[in-house]
Amino acid sequence: MALTMVSLAAIAGKPTAASAQFVAEGRESAARLYALLVGSSALHGPVDLAEQILLCFDRALAKLHGVNLAGAEDDDDAAGNGNGRKRKPGRGRGLTAASAAASSKRMRVSNAGGNGARIERKATMDDKFLWRKYGQKEIKNSKHPRFYYRCSYKDDHGCTATKQVQQSETADDDTASPVYIITYFGEHTCRHGDDAAAMVVDGGEEEDQLSPAQMVISFASSNGGDASVSWPCSGDDAQNNSETSHESSPPEAPAGEEEHLRPCTAAGVSDEPIMESTPPAPELLADLKPMDGCLLDGESLFGMDELVYFHELSAALGLLDRDWGAPV
DNA sequence: AAGATTTGACCGCG
DNA sequence: CGCGGTCAAATCTT
Numbered sequence: 001m002a003l004t005m006v007s008l009a010a011i012a013g014k015p016t017a018a019s020a021q022f023v024a025e026g027r028e029s030a031a032r033l034y035a036l037l038v039g040s041s042a043l044h045g046p047v048d049l050a051e052q053i054l055l056c057f058d059r060a061l062a063k064l065h066g067v068n069l070a071g072a073e074d075d076d077d078a079a080g081n082g083n084g085r086k087r088k089p090g091r092g093r094g095l096t097a098a099s100a101a102a103s104s105k106r107m108r109v110s111n112a113g114g115n116g117a118r119i120e121r122k123a124t125m126d127d128k129f130l131w132r133k134y135g136q137k138e139i140k141n142s143k144h145p146r147f148y149y150r151c152s153y154k155d156d157h158g159c160t161a162t163k164q165v166q167q168s169e170t171a172d173d174d175t176a177s178p179v180y181i182i183t184y185f186g187e188h189t190c191r192h193g194d195d196a197a198a199m200v201v202d203g204g205e206e207e208d209q210l211s212p213a214q215m216v217i218s219f220a221s222s223n224g225g226d227a228s229v230s231w232p233c234s235g236d237d238a239q240n241n242s243e244t245s246h247e248s249s250p251p252e253a254p255a256g257e258e259e260h261l262r263p264c265t266a267a268g269v270s271d272e273p274i275m276e277s278t279p280p281a282p283e284l285l286a287d288l289k290p291m292d293g294c295l296l297d298g299e300s301l302f303g304m305d306e307l308v309y310f311h312e313l314s315a316a317l318g319l320l321d322r323d324w325g326a327p328v
Numbered sequence: 329a330a331g332a333t334t335t336g337a338c339c340g341c342g
Numbered sequence: 343c344g345c346g347g348t349c350a351a352a353t354c355t356t
Contacts, residue, residue, distance in 0.1 A: 133333060135348060148347070152332095164347090 129188065131163065139166065153190035160186040 130152035139146050144167040151159040161184065168179035 132331095134350095136333095136335075137346065137348095140345065146346085150348095162347095 129161070142166065144168075151188060151190060157190040159188055159190040161188040161190075162186050 131149035132152045132154070133147060133149050135148035136145050137148070146164055146166040149163050149165065151161040153159040154161075163185065164183045166181050168181055
């Protein structure tokens with residue numbers, strides 16, 4: 001979480017001029033990468049990814065300049081559930097890439113359901129893995145329920161990965177951009193995440209642009225170190241980041257809530273609480289492994305500082321050479 | 329019919 | 343005893 005706080009704080013208090021400069025540079029780099037990939041790569045994945053990055057930068061720039069690119073928002077519209085009963089889900093999933101992509105689209109149509117269920121569900125499905133919801137619980141001192149998901153391949157492969165999604169307290173009231181705290185537990189012993197990753201790149205993008213939600217992702221280290229990352233899920237930029245920043249040090253319950261997050265690690269589950277304000281110790285970072293479920297998909301729009309920081313961190317850990325966002 | 333979500337019940341822990 | 347996590351029957355969508 002220190003990760004989050006550092007980067008977000010930097011963004012929050014900064015004038016747009018400097019930010020725009022960074023974004024512009026990043027955009028240019030992405031454009032070059034895209035050009036290179038288009039010219040040389042026979043694979044769709046990398047090209048799509050580059051295109052997505054490019055798109056994100058464009059949107060970020062547009063935002064910074066006060067321009068409103070179509071797309072984002074109009075999302076949780078019908079949120080509010082009003083009722084609260086059985087489903088109408090977009091039934092998300094499917095064991096094949098094709099069907100999963102389709103389900104992703106389905107989510108958009110259905111689910112007028114409540115508590116921003118759509119966003120929540122979307123956030124749930126965005127991390128390249130196929131999750132199956134197995135529970136929902138009202139949490140004390142929390143206005144929003146916590147959703148429990150497990151890997152869809154639990155039965156097939158005995159995959160023990162699970163995750164919890166909960167809308168944060170502070171940012172949701174202004175409806176503008178709810179923050180979802182996603183905590184991953186356990187390890188994906190299945191390899192389907194790679195397939196899923198590919199499919200998201202291929203088909204899940206429209207959906208991606210819908211959600212104004214932000215996410216605070218918690219990773220885990222085997223020794224309990226924290227390595228949470230947060231980013232806005234939509235075209236919302238620095239503004240959101242600042243909100244997320246606040247989110248990280250809320251005046252009320254959420255703080256305790258986040259301290260409860262026990263990020264997962266490739267090695268297993270840690271029960272150590274996460275200290276929001278404590279910078280990750282080097283040894284903790286060393287233990288940080290990229291959990292598949294924590295992949296950052298194309299829709300994610302990092303604040304520049306975040307991006308840089310995360311990139312550096314990843315590079316330092318040799319993560320970028322792995323399957324982070326790189327469909328196999 | 330298959331498979332996913334909903335939701336109340338159950339269980340373990342502090 | 344309260345709370346959080348999981349189970350499983352019922353329900354719903356495709």
